[in-house]
Amino acid sequence: EPEVTQTPSHQVTQMGQEVILRCVPISNHLYFYWYRQILGQKVEFLVSFYNNEISEKSEIFDDQFSVERPDGSNFTLKIRSTKLEDSAMYFCASSDDSQLVDTQYFGPGTRLTVL
Amino acid sequence: QKEVEQDPGPLSVPEGAIVSLNCTYSNSAFQYFMWYRQYSRKGPELLMYTYSSGNKEDGRFTAQVDKSSKYISLFIRDSQPSDSATYLCAMSVGNQFYFGTGTSLTVIP
Numbered sequence: 001e002p003e004v005t006q007t008p009s010h011q012v013t014q015m016g017q018e019v020i021l022r023c024v025p026i027s028n029h030l031y032f033y034w035y036r037q038i039l040g041q042k043v044e045f046l047v048s049f050y051n052n053e054i055s056e057k058s059e060i061f062d063d064q065f066s067v068e069r070p071d072g073s074n075f076t077l078k079i080r081s082t083k084l085e086d087s088a089m090y091f092c093a094s095s096d097d098s099q100l101v102d103t104q105y106f107g108p109g110t111r112l113t114v115l
Numbered sequence: 116q117k118e119v120e121q122d123p124g125p126l127s128v129p130e131g132a133i134v135s136l137n138c139t140y141s142n143s144a145f146q147y148f149m150w151y152r153q154y155s156r157k158g159p160e161l162l163m164y165t166y167s168s169g170n171k172e173d174g175r176f177t178a179q180v181d182k183s184s185k186y187i188s189l190f191i192r193d194s195q196p197s198d199s200a201t202y203l204c205a206m207s208v209g210n211q212f213y214f215g216t217g218t219s220l221t222v223i224p
Contacts, residue, residue, distance in 0.1 A: 004158070031210070042119070043159065043203060043214035056210045091158050106158030 004107035023092030121215025138204035
């Protein structure tokens, strides 16, 4: 069964450092998403990406965040200067059609800890 | 603004019980209403989704949407220990998904 994969599973970084979280979406999917879930809180939408550009983003996705699809398989989330409050689980998701919610698959997440 | 409200629980029921999970929402523009299951250290997995008011059944699971009350429910019949997980409601408008906080469910054998 196809699945979304994410690396690393756990990333520990110092405040102010840059981190890059990596995702490999399902191969024939065209739409890509990042979400975050702060411990004990709800899953929050960050950004959606289609055709090599951001299609929608939330208020959380400010200038310190960026996304990129550097090659045909990876989808990355970069946080330029991490803050303590960026500590969270970050989930990548992909779908083959933005209108069909049952095609959106989530990865297992990357736990980011900012010290 | 709290778009989606969900009681976090935890909820503990004996095996075989009927479980009722609920969410309320405030945004009448939401188009899809979803229920996800999330096991520890895993990403959310879509269980069911609906587009309109009414009921949708899939095996032991029934999703119910009442748009007039802005209220959705998930019912689990004959609950099993393997149903123990966190259940997240979610709603979408366009490409943006809004999740509830999740309800932690434990089904006791």
